[in-house]
Amino acid sequence: MAEVVHGTRELAGESSRELPRVISVDDHVIEPAHLFQTWLPAKYRDKGPKPFTAGIGELEYVGGKYRFTTDPDGQITDWWEYEGEFFPYKRIIAAVGFSRDEMTLDGITREQMRRGCWDPKARLEDMEMNHVEASLCFPTFPRFCGQTFAEAKDKEVGLACVRAYNDWMVEEWCGDSGGRLIPLCLIPLWDIDLAVAEIHRNAARGVRAVTFSEIPTYLGLPSIHSGYWDPFFAACEETGTVVNMHIGSSSQMPAASPDAPPAVQASLSFNNAMASMMDFLFSGVLVKFPRLKLAYSEGQMGWIPYALERADDVWEEHRAWGGVKDLIPEPPSTYYYRQIFCCFFRDRHGIEAIDTVGVDNATFETDYPHVDSTWPHTKRVAAEHVAGLSDEVTYKLLRGNAIRMLDLPFDR
Template identity: 85%
Template sequence: MELPRIISVDDHVIEPAHLFETWLPKKYQDRGPKPLTAGIGELAYVAGKYQITMDPDGPPTDWWIYEDLKFPYKRNIAAVGFDRDEMTLEGITRAEMRRGCWDPKARLEDMDLNHVEASLCFPTFPRFCGQTFAEAHDKEVALACVRAYNDWMVEEWCGDSGGRLIPLCIIPLWDIDLAVAEIHRNAARGVKAVTFSEIPTHLGLPSIHSGYWDPFFAACQDTGTVVNMHIGSSSQMPAASPDAPPAVQASLSFNNAMASMMDFLFSGVLVKFPTLKLAYSEGQMGWIPYALERADDVWEEHRAWGGVRDLIPEPPSSYYYRQIFCCFFRDKHGVASLDVVGRDNATFETDYPHVDSTFPNTKEVALDHVKGLDDETIYKLMRGNAIRMLDLDFDKGLTFPWSAKSAAAAAAAK
């Protein structure tokens, strides 16, 4: 079988040290994020949270220093190129990383090695949906940082890739009007994807049930911008006992995606915005059949007291099949349940450069998952559904709105 070249809907980028020096307006640079190489202390993992300290005698690590935040890069988020037993929580410098983590030209080379044609990358230092800037004290600088990150993402990271690196932007989560403006600003230059929190209330933000986010959802629907929600984009991963090892959290990570999807299915958001597209990233899909069965059962059997009798006119699963995409990379149970998961709803990811990444063996992993499936379904899983989800020009022979851009556009951001 010749596997179609993959379009990965969930990868990650390690931000280059020059990002804010290049893209943040000069008047904000003294208050903006600054790169630093310094020693790191021993990491502790307590109740689902990492406790990190600087230590001048510790291993050299690349950090971002921003207001009172000290953010280090760790091996498990830049894991490609290391042996499995070396993918630890130790600090790491960019010089020690595989260059494709932070260099777009090297990333394209690694994609070629890995049978990947195109890639959508989530942030690292801003965190999965821009929480870093939402938590900042000085919101004027934070807004400038959001815009600077998006300018770098569109113009530099994706700009010279010929459309192969697909821009994924962030929004100022703390102000709905600014968020809407940022959606329109980026859509005007061809951006089709934004990252959002799976569970905003965990960030101290209004819930999707409140109506607060409706202008944001309307802007995304109007511009064809896909709302991408990565596990952990609520800054809170599922855990059991407070002293459980990180492996428990890793095994339960899909729970956030499942909780978020139930939230949306019973919120009325997908009723109100019938062409809005949601995408769940790194949540896998083997859990989806029962989640949909349970949601439909609750809708049917518990409608008198469940609070959704007049809010959700059709079975919740109908909105899933119409508007929600999932993705997978190691999930044979999900593939075996594809008729219920939805052959038009599932996409593929490589998770480069995280510890879960299938690089450089993604083709072999994918082939092992899709063996026995028909060619049309394989095409949909590997690229077709991603093309439709993100309204990409692949397979049409067209150009990408951002593909002619370059870092020279940084001058316009000043």
Template identity: 95%
Template sequence: MSLPPRGAGPQSGCLRTVLASGRRQEEIPLGVLLAGDRMGELDPEAAKDEHEDEETEPPKPRPRRRTARDKNSPRMSWDEALTKARSLTADWSYEHLDAERIRKAVGCSQDRSRQVEDVLRTEREEQALPDPDKEVGLACVRAYNDWMVEEWCGDSGGRPIPLCLIPPWDVTLAVAEIRRNAARGVRAVTFSEIPTYLGLPSIHSGYWDPFFAACEKTGTVVNMHIGSSSQMPAASPDAPPAVQAALSFNNAMASMAMDFLFSGVLVKFPRLKLAYSEGQMGWIPYALERADDVWEEHRAWGGVKNLIPEPPSTYYYRQIFCCFFRDKHGIEAIETVGVDNATFETDYPHVDSTWPHTKQVAADHVAGLPDDVTYKLLRGNAIRMLDLPFDGNTTASR
């Protein structure tokens, strides 16, 4: 990769820094909710016509006696139905996994049984897949990184910033890839916001410490995009996609404000830098307040008394960067969010992107802010975070 010389850089416009990559994984509803059993077929108007000539009140319909399955159906939660279905169908063949058989065996509603069928079939299909060839996987990771550094960013003069991958199944290989890319000027790597959702060890386990140590030593920023755990927050399993889109910032909140701040990772590696993409920032002031309150009030049983020596917010302001593209509440609270911790992004080319009105959106957000704060949000913080040799940054080491 041919990086720009120290002090060089774009002569006009703003630095466009890609803080995290990774394609959004669309969540497909587990099943299509169909109309449930109707409480009754009697049309009130028809009933009225039928009895309008009678002087006596028509007899009330006799309540239908409910079976054991009927009693369970409305009260059986999604987790209960799926757990029970997994147990009862363990020895069923794939062909026998149909909604009607599941409904009869589990005692759940027809709608629930269709959802359970979708999940069980998906699980069986995944189990039938061959074990991944990790040698091929590693070759793919390296090939992607080579393309990113040498072709996509190689002769750009430093405008796009390469963001490389690691082989997440082996921390030793991940460390080697960090060092290989750092040696050619790479300043950023992508990581999962919550690795356990991918079947990987958690950040609390110590497994990832060599990776974090390598990132700290090489000045490589650990970047996490919402959804990089292949799981997006949701409410009801049959909720429309808009629910996940509205709740997407929760991924960053769970990872940054709680998991990392209470993990001890930022204590062990005080020069490690984390960056969260597409997480916005308006929620950060309360999240930090809550984290500090828990640290103070629940230290006796919270498991962090000897792990986190200072209030968690200390480590946020020292080592974490957030990103925003539409967040007026975050701008109003920018002093608490941290004028040195926030960076503006565009989310191009996702549907949430501010393009083609990015400059106007940015101008609207920073209107009324001091010039030095505007510079930090739109350019300066990204330069400092990635240690780039732009705008006279004298700390750039490469």
């Protein structure tokens, strides 16, 4: 089983306090091998993603990216092939059930994974074990905001894959869960009109969450300052669709030296979320779309108080040359507290500053089944964080803010 970073100490006074069941706003799903064969229209299946099992060669981490090869003599691994590119599943992304020393970059098959990684009924059972009532799951093979399909050469097939993934997400992964598995859909990032259409198509069947890139320019896409994405933001505002941005959804993770070990990248993982939030606070997007909701996933929150302080200070003291004097009429923190949600799972410093982070802005996650996941000890980890907080604030952090953010049919 995965270990708990903060140990096993008994919490004074917590034994008699029953914590509300968690709603996790950032988990992950490993796509089942049948996904595209079942949900992709027949005319696209020959060109669509295909699962296969083969040995894996060496995995290298170079300049913030993984590189890998197949090897007939290597460890048997489950892969996807799509347009000549190969994507293996690695143990660190299906880590639950393994000890910390076993959570490596080695390849893994679905049979070696805990079944809850890819089977919705088993996922619900693992959620029961973990004091979790509901879960929002990001994709794996499509990558965190569908970059795999955005990079495809054949955009007609890519669009069909986006729609097939969303149909599977809504109807199969979430369909029989009684609302406990919350659908999170993709958009075709390469076409704004198709993206808007996909928002409306999914909203019509109750979807209230879409995944988007934290920094679109890293993907070769227009920036949020350009106005290009305004129709997308307008559609999300109109339908109440939350724009969810996971760390790494720009296909880049922060790194220092190009030959730094992966531990540097892991320690800096919040960095893109901070950069993205500054981008939005000074873009005018939140001024133009005052009911738009943004959610930063797996970015933690301890950095937010200073980021807001600095943003407000720049807005006030540097207005003559900062380029936002007429664009942002109120201090940037105003728009954060009104429209942005963060989330956490291990962040004691953020809890200490929760009044500044925002008791109405913070949500909780378990990161199942990744290497950072708190499964199966989420109740204990959550209890350690909220010890000393009022019942009202505890409820908001562990479930209430997520219910409000996603307009979920649970108690408020």
